[in-house]
Amino acid sequence: MIGFENVRKEYPGGTVAVEDFSLEIASHESVVLVGSSGSGKTTLMRMINRMVEPTSGRIHIDGDDIAELNPVQLRRSIGYVMQASGLLPHRTVLDNITTVPVLRGTGRREARTRAQELMETVGLDPALAARYPSQLSGGQQQRVGVARGLAADPNILLMDEPFGAVDPIVRSELQRELQRLQHELRKTIVFVTHDIDEAFLLGDRVVILKPGGIIAQVGTPQEILADPADDFVASFVGADRGARTLHVERVDGRDVVVDADGRAAGVLAADGPAQERPS
């Protein structure tokens, strides 16, 4: 479990990135921090592995105040997948994946065997092991980034807009892969994005942030869509534009679901009575 208690981050120039943030993230839960730039979402995420130190407040992981832990050891115990992969350009794919296990003292041979398994887990052709990052496509680089984040089998995985720099088709492919992986691995994931659709797709819970790290609303995607807390949230999720208000039109004998502008969103399933979701 990760807990934020009244966390504040103020930079020396007087800029307040995060005013007063509190949140509890349960183990095995996937939480998405979503907001536009200046919302402090990346700052908040980077406080979890002490890449950013809070000005005041406390962050704890499984009861331990992280301010009392060695930052290097802490970072080695938390997976981190970043925007634009952040791979080491002078090391091969395999050496990039084994970075953290090698730092933690795992034998090179053992780390390599595990890295090869991980390449399959994240859907990478094992033949790419000896390549350098610049020889891979953007999507492949992100897969290597995910494999590197998972290499030391951390409980927590931090993901900083990991799919922001790839094209839409590859992005949705990577999003589906992550859903599949999370289904198998049940990590505690903190995911940062500015894309509300990505947030709703990947988050068990979604945290919508206003500038200064102020929580506009926290909830499951269903809760937020069903009951936006205020106009900011309604506007952010697109409810005010009618993008989330769907209705059914009958076209050629089939039920087509369209939004308020008449854009088709999908087809109503033939035998799909409304299900009561446990909340």
Next chain:
Amino acid sequence: MNQNPFLQSLHWLAESSRWSGPDGIPIRTLEHLGYTALGVVVAALLAIPLGLAVGHTGRFKGLAVATAGAARALPTLGLVTLFALLMGIGLTAPLLSFVILAIPSLLAGAYSAIESADPATVDAARAQGMTELQILTRVELPLGMPLLIGGVRGATVQVVATAMLAAYVGNGGLGRYIFQGLGSQNYPQMIAGSLLVIALALLLDLALLLLQRLTGPRSARTP
């Protein structure tokens, strides 16, 4: 007898007696290389760790740039004379001058090598749990190695071209031929000595250029 001093200098070089004995070209070349190596190595021991620290922390960069710039402006002949007056004839005065001559290039090479690493890559390395020393040795140095060697190359070429000043205060090296020639108005010998220094400088420059190419990160060399 041909009066062209350039042709005469070639004759001087071609004489077989020049190529053996304690005043022969091989010994003088070795002395010259020895002074160069000593000057560059002592300067490297001082300037490279300093440059790496400045590049990694980003602190005192202004001071380092200003110091390097000021040191570049010092006239080496003046320094050799000054140090020789202070410390007497011998190797200390010219070596000290060579060290001062070599420091700016080495310092600039070291900090620009470290600075050249993509900040996002360094951030990623830190976020994976590398210590600052590991970031320096496993990320910044391998990526910046060509620039570091570039600094060594610049310093070496400057020192090897200037090392003839050692003979000005009574030492050996290829400068012997030049200053002896100057004293006895033997211009062909002066030219021959200069040609030897030039050839040596070009050879070292080429060798270090090759080293610079070879130390590039593999990923950058295989497109």
